[in-house]
Amino acid sequence: MLPLDLYQGLPxxxxxxxxxxxxxxxxxxxxxxxxxxxxxxxxxxxxxQSGKFxxxxxxxxxxxxxxRTLPLATGARLAxxxxxxxxxxxxxxxxxxxxxxxxxxxxxxPNLTLVxxxxxxxxxxxxxxxxxxxxxxxxxxxxDGVAYPPLHALALAVxxxxxxxxxxxxGMEEHLTGLYKEALSxxxxxxxxVLQPCxxxxxxxxxxxxxxxxxxxxxxxxYDPENEIWAFQKGRExxxxxxxxxxxxxxxxxxxxxxxxxxxxxxxxxQPQRPVKELLADFF
Amino acid sequence: xxxxxxxxxGGAAGQGVHAITTPLAKTLVRQGCQVLFVQxxxxxxxxxxxxxxxxxxxxxxxxxxxxxxxxxxLNQETVHLHQGELAPDGVIIYDASQxxxxxxxxxxxxxxxxxLLPEKQAAEIAVNAGASGAILGLLQVSLVPMMxxxxxxxxxxxxxxxxxxxxxxxxxxxxxxALGNGHSLAGITPAPAPRLLISGHEAxxxxxxxxxxxxxxxxxxxxxxxxxxxxxQRAARWGVVVEQAExxxxxxxxxxxxxxxxVRAMTGSSGGxxxxxxxxLGLAGCSETPLVIVEAQRxxxxxxxxxxTEQGDLSFVLYAGQGDFPRAVLAPGTPxxxxxxxxxxxxxxxxYQLPVFLLTDQYLADVNFTHEAGDFPEKVEIQRxxxxxPAAAVYERYAITADGVSPRRLPGFGPELVVADSxxxxxxxxxxxxxxxxxxxxxxxxxxxKKLGRELTGISTSGPAAAPLALVCWGSSLGPVTEAVAxxxxxxxxxxxxxxxxxxxxxxxxxxxxxxxxxxLVMVEMNATGQxxxxxxxxxxxxADHLVLRYDGAPFTPEYILRGLEGHA
Numbered sequence: 001m002l003p004l005d006l007y008q009g010l011p012x013x014x015x016x017x018x019x020x021x022x023x024x025x026x027x028x029x030x031x032x033x034x035x036x037x038x039x040x041x042x043x044x045x046x047x048x049q050s051g052k053f054x055x056x057x058x059x060x061x062x063x064x065x066x067x068r069t070l071p072l073a074t075g076a077r078l079a080x081x082x083x084x085x086x087x088x089x090x091x092x093x094x095x096x097x098x099x100x101x102x103x104x105x106x107x108x109x110p111n112l113t114l115v116x117x118x119x120x121x122x123x124x125x126x127x128x129x130x131x132x133x134x135x136x137x138x139x140x141x142x143x144d145g146v147a148y149p150p151l152h153a154l155a156l157a158v159x160x161x162x163x164x165x166x167x168x169x170x171g172m173e174e175h176l177t178g179l180y181k182e183a184l185s186x187x188x189x190x191x192x193x194v195l196q197p198c199x200x201x202x203x204x205x206x207x208x209x210x211x212x213x214x215x216x217x218x219x220x221x222x223y224d225p226e227n228e229i230w231a232f233q234k235g236r237e238x239x240x241x242x243x244x245x246x247x248x249x250x251x252x253x254x255x256x257x258x259x260x261x262x263x264x265x266x267x268x269x270x271q272p273q274r275p276v277k278e279l280l281a282d283f284f
Numbered sequence: 285x286x287x288x289x290x291x292x293x294g295g296a297a298g299q300g301v302h303a304i305t306t307p308l309a310k311t312l313v314r315q316g317c318q319v320l321f322v323q324x325x326x327x328x329x330x331x332x333x334x335x336x337x338x339x340x341x342x343x344x345x346x347x348x349x350x351x352x353x354x355x356x357x358l359n360q361e362t363v364h365l366h367q368g369e370l371a372p373d374g375v376i377i378y379d380a381s382q383x384x385x386x387x388x389x390x391x392x393x394x395x396x397x398x399x400l401l402p403e404k405q406a407a408e409i410a411v412n413a414g415a416s417g418a419i420l421g422l423l424q425v426s427l428v429p430m431m432x433x434x435x436x437x438x439x440x441x442x443x444x445x446x447x448x449x450x451x452x453x454x455x456x457x458x459x460x461x462a463l464g465n466g467h468s469l470a471g472i473t474p475a476p477a478p479r480l481l482i483s484g485h486e487a488x489x490x491x492x493x494x495x496x497x498x499x500x501x502x503x504x505x506x507x508x509x510x511x512x513x514x515x516x517q518r519a520a521r522w523g524v525v526v527e528q529a530e531x532x533x534x535x536x537x538x539x540x541x542x543x544x545x546x547v548r549a550m551t552g553s554s555g556g557x558x559x560x561x562x563x564x565l566g567l568a569g570c571s572e573t574p575l576v577i578v579e580a581q582r583x584x585x586x587x588x589x590x591x592x593t594e595q596g597d598l599s600f601v602l603y604a605g606q607g608d609f610p611r612a613v614l615a616p617g618t619p620x621x622x623x624x625x626x627x628x629x630x631x632x633x634x635x636y637q638l639p640v641f642l643l644t645d646q647y648l649a650d651v652n653f654t655h656e657a658g659d660f661p662e663k664v665e666i667q668r669x670x671x672x673x674p675a676a677a678v679y680e681r682y683a684i685t686a687d688g689v690s691p692r693r694l695p696g697f698g699p700e701l702v703v704a705d706s707x708x709x710x711x712x713x714x715x716x717x718x719x720x721x722x723x724x725x726x727x728x729x730x731x732x733x734k735k736l737g738r739e740l741t742g743i744s745t746s747g748p749a750a751a752p753l754a755l756v757c758w759g760s761s762l763g764p765v766t767e768a769v770a771x772x773x774x775x776x777x778x779x780x781x782x783x784x785x786x787x788x789x790x791x792x793x794x795x796x797x798x799x800x801x802x803x804x805l806v807m808v809e810m811n812a813t814g815q816x817x818x819x820x821x822x823x824x825x826x827x828a829d830h831l832v833l834r835y836d837g838a839p840f841t842p843e844y845i846l847r848g849l850e851g852h853a
Contacts, residue, residue, distance in 0.1 A: 061705070076545040077541075082696065279522075
């Protein structure tokens with residue numbers, strides 16, 4: 001295990017009590033236990049409170065724009081598949097603005113971890129509804145309550161054979177560390193959603209609210225994360241009981257195995273030699 | 285030139301216009317002819333009207349021209365649409381099963397399956413290969429290279445199909461030779477060394493490969509797709525990762541991520557798709573990540589004319605994105621220039637850590653030029669501009685420097701951490717709201733333009749340097765304007781051409797120098813409002829006296845430009 005202070009970044013500018021603090025602590029613990037060095041890790045994030053996450057760590061960072069975390073991370077991973085790549089996104093970021101990229105990434109199966117901070121609200125812009133906001137939730141913009149049902153992102157991921165699907169809760173740090181470690185060690189695209197209470201703009205889905213509802217799927221008798229029907233049901237379950245833990249797992253070919261060019265090692269380490277004469281040969 | 289012969293091959297999409305054109309053009313080039321062909325097509329897979337205009341000469345060609353000496357009609361519509369252009373001594377070769385109504389003038393050669401290839405199942409081959417043979421027979425050019433090309437093209441369909449093609453071509457050749465006319469190319473001198481027949485986008489793709497391209501991502505859109513396809517077909521051989529993205533936003537982010545991690549990356553689209561990329565263009569600018577973007581123009585607004593040409597996105601690429609950030613815009617005028625500028629784009633992007641545009645259009649994408657091997661560089665210098673090895677002190681990705689270029693390192697290549705951000709950031713890459721740092725960082729980024737501006741010139745000229753009439757153009761208009769200027773000079777009206785292939789940072793000094801002494805300035809460009817004219821005025825204070833604009837979707841011809849000068853030259 002590496003020392004935790006290796007990952008000490010800038011002081012975080014989140015609200016006191018924010019679920020992101022628990023996530024940060026658990027994530028550092030997982031990195032230290034897996035001995036992933038800061039220089040061997042690239043964190044790619046978008047915009048939102050989640051987008052700031054890498055700044056509060058010590059690691060390579062590309063803090064991009066809203067919704068585009070996954071293609072940015074996938075491009076980096078394709079260029080250097082020896083580097084651990086983690087995409088850090090929010091619920092609005094990944095399930096709203098970047099929805100099409102989530103669908104495409106589920107198909108591509110790059111060997112990277114996607115962490116979705118799910119606080120069910122747009123916090124950075126001060127409280128509008130997100131794709132995961134509960135139906136009926138009232139906001140400044142939706143004074144009569146949100147009209148649509150929330151997106152069941154985990155069920156969507158299971159339905160598309162996502163290689164690893166899990167959910168953690170920021171209020172259960174030790175359990176979350178375990179999930180981080182599993183997701184980071186998994187070969188393939190791992191989607192880890194973390195229930196992350198927003199203490200300022202979401203007064204409904206609070207720590208207490210979640211503590212009364214979450215249960216660990218692994219404690220359910222005989223739960224099989226390789227059974228897609230069961231996993232799909234868990235992915236849709238929301239309300240009185242909310243499952244956390246490893247929901248689904250399925251081995252699939254990696255994106256980097258699909259590109260034969262990468263068999264010769266990371267693209268960034270290859271030195272292409274292309275004589276002009278040979279390039280032109282097809283056109284004589 | 286003693287020989288200057290225009291062939292127009294037209295038909296419905298799916299009838300084989302391209303199947304005739306490419307081997308024909310290749311055969312003519314291999315016999316020593318200079319060939320230039322342009323493509324005109326509609327946005328449909330079958331039907332409609334498409335045609336290729338193939339110009340054949342005994343001296344280098346830089347432009348297409350109007351007029352038809354040989355009309356090859358695979359359907360009736362081709363005759364109706366183009367018979368007006370037919371020269372008095374013109375020839376019509378036509379599919380007798382499709383064409384009934386013909387003009388009275390001109391020599392005519394019907395292609396009939398009964399005489400070419402009686403096999404019922406091979407009617408299409410009879411006409412296509414028969415037409416190729418007939419054209420070569422008419423021009424008295426050897427059929428041998430054509431036979432080889434037909435073998436190459438149809439080998440995977442079996443010996444029977446190859447045999448049919450060969451028989452039809454030979455039969456067509458006899459008919460064409462028997463027709464007799466004044467257009468023999470038999471006296472053409474063989475080339476001292478093999479020449480290339482290559483399109484603008486093919487050459488651009490090769491230039492990118494020569495410059496070390498390792499990653500390309502894109503979403504299909506005409507006319508940009510031909511760059512993606514040209515790289516894709518060569519990706520396995522040259523070690524390139526090609527990723528077809530779910531949309532253009534993903535395409536540019538994939539490429540940007542790959543570039544950040546250290547490989548030379550390119551993306552592109554046409555105007556509509558590039559519209560989707562604009563937010564990430566700003567990210568490339570703010571994060572100072574090198575990126576080469578092809579913007580292959582087609583007429584807008586919106587979907588516009590999807591398969592036609594225009595130079596209507598110049599203002600768009602110059603100003604796309606919120607806020608100010610440095611960028612470079614290069615616009616090649618020929619395939620060889622496309623190769624050279626693609627290679628240059630990667631070096632500039634990497635040395636100055638900014639997005640570089642290659643601004644092309646449908647005309648340049650599809651036009652095929654005959655080039656000498658010597659038109660291309662023997663070797664492309666790859667300037668990586670990376671810092672490797674241990675850092676002397678604390679590493680800062682955005683260290684404030686005199687020329688604005690900060691030391692670029694790669695993530696995962698040492699203990700130094702690389703932190704990049706779309707937010708305004710401190711020298712070490714972390715987001716900041718310190719207003720003083722904001723100004724320092726903004727100034728640092730924009731400072732890069734100073735040195736870059738001194739490096740860009742990219743002006744080519746033709747005609748007498750002291751001519752009072754100057755025609756200014758940019759990008760793909762190079763050829764037609766060069767020829768229009770040559771014709772003016774031949775006619776005793778001194779004129780010069782000034783062509784810009786590097787548009788931003790605008791080479792104001794070089795342009796002003798090239799325009800010195802001109803008392804009449806004409807801007808020639810393919811858009812409706814004179815976008816380059818506005819740029820010229822903005823950057824130099826020099827205004828054109830007259831604009832020759834084209835925005836009907838068809839490319840410039842020398843004749844169109846000369847008509848536009850009437851009363852002004």
